[in-house]
Amino acid sequence: MTAEAVIRAWDHAEPEAIHPTRHVSEDAYWESGKAQADMLASVIPDGAKVLDFGCGDGRVAVPMAGLGYDVTAIDASQRMLDRLTERAPDVTTVQADADGIAAHLGRRRMDAVYALAVLIHHNWADCLHIIGRLRAATKLGGILVLDWPVSETPEEADSWIGITTWARQQQDAICAELGLEPVESELPWGVYRAIKTN
Numbered sequence: 001m002t003a004e005a006v007i008r009a010w011d012h013a014e015p016e017a018i019h020p021t022r023h024v025s026e027d028a029y030w031e032s033g034k035a036q037a038d039m040l041a042s043v044i045p046d047g048a049k050v051l052d053f054g055c056g057d058g059r060v061a062v063p064m065a066g067l068g069y070d071v072t073a074i075d076a077s078q079r080m081l082d083r084l085t086e087r088a089p090d091v092t093t094v095q096a097d098a099d100g101i102a103a104h105l106g107r108r109r110m111d112a113v114y115a116l117a118v119l120i121h122h123n124w125a126d127c128l129h130i131i132g133r134l135r136a137a138t139k140l141g142g143i144l145v146l147d148w149p150v151s152e153t154p155e156e157a158d159s160w161i162g163i164t165t166w167a168r169q170q171q172d173a174i175c176a177e178l179g180l181e182p183v184e185s186e187l188p189w190g191v192y193r194a195i196k197t198n
Contacts, residue, residue, distance in 0.1 A: 029059065030059065030062075030063075032059065033058075033059030033060045033062065033063050034063040036059075036060050036063075036116065037060050037063035037064045037066075037067055038063075038067075039187055039188075040060070040064065040112075040114055040145060040187075041064075041067055041069075042185070042186070042187070043143055043145065043183070043185050043187060043191050044069070044111070044112040044114075044143055044145075045111065045112075045143075046068060047068055047069065047070070048069055048070070048110075048111035048112050048143075049069075049070045049072070049110050049111045049112075050064060050069045050070065050071055050072070050110060050111065050112045050113065050114065051071075051072050051074060051101070051110045051112070051113045051114070051134075051137055052064065052071055052072070052073045052074065052114060052115075053074050053098070053101070053113060053114070053115040053118060053130075053134055054074070054075055054076075054115050054116070054117065054118035055073035055074060055075045055080070055081075055084060055093075056075060056077075056080045056083075056084075056117075057080050057083035057084050057087070058073060058083070058084035058087055058088055058091065060114075060116060061073040061084065061088070061091055062084070062087055062088045062091060065088060065090070065091050071091055071092065072092045072093075072094060072104075072110070073091050073092065073093045073094070074093075074094045074095075074096050074100075074101065074104070075093075075095065075096075076095065076096065076097045077095075078095050081093045081094075081095055098129060098130040098133035098134070099133065101133050101134070101136075101137045102133070102136065102137070105137055109137060109138060109139035109140075109142065110137055110138055110139065110142060111139060111142050111143070112138070112142055112143040112144070112145070113134045113137055113138045113142070113143075113144050113145075114144070114145035114146070114189075115130070115134060115144075115145075115146050115147065116145070116147050116189065117147055118130065118147065119131065119146060119147055119148050119164065120147050120148075120149065120157065120162075120163045120164055120165075121157050121162065121163075121164070122157065122164060123156045123157070123164065124156055124164065124166070127148070127164060127166075128174060131146065131148070131174065131178065131180075132178055134146070135178045135179060135180060135194060138194040139194065140194055140195065140196065141193060141194060141195075142193070142194045143183070143191065143192070143193060143194075144180065144191070144192045144193075144194060145187065145189050145190070145191050145192075146189060146190045146192065147189045147190075148166065148171065148189070148190045149163070149165045149166065150165060150166050150167065150168045150171055151165035151166070151167070153165075154166050154167045154170070171190075175192065176197075176198075177197065178197065179194060179195045179196055179197040180192040180193070180194065180195070181193045181194075181195045
């Protein structure tokens with residue numbers, strides 16, 4: 001799937017279609033975001049300036065702000081950002097795709113960047129592009145948390161809710177090229193530290 005196709009799908013998705021816990025209940029949906037925010041807090045320093053890329057309607061951004069993080073929530077779907085603002089008007093929102101991050105940040109860099117349920121839905125080329133932009137938005141020594149799964153049989157997603165996986169060798173080469181150092185963690189996503197490239 002291309003980034004444009006994924007963005008179109010999310011922009012037109014009904015709330016119950018965007019996450020499996022919404023079929024359980026609205027409370028379960030928001031509790032899942034709180035649980036993920038708590039997991040992120042185990043690797044992101046207290047009070048950090050964080051960027052939630054692909055924030056959707058704020059399932060994780062809102063509880064991250066509640067934990068005291070300075071959150072910038074970015075999504076390409078204005079519809080999703082409007083839903084986030086209804087729930088948490090004090091969270092900074094930015095309508096942008098990966099290429100729009102630099103225009104918003106200027107020379108500033110974030111202490112931490114996370115992208116949950118974003119990369120898994122894009123094709124390899126778009127994933128690589130997005131990861132490069134997220135790395136550029138992160139200060140040296142900062143943390144990136146990415147849903148960037150590896151598999152013995154890597155494949156690209158074929159729908160907006162499909163899963164793209166990578167070969168470990170591909171991922172290691174990209175990390176070396178972009179300046180991402182894997183960090184050991186118990187999180188279900190990859191955790192990386194932004195380092196200088198050779």
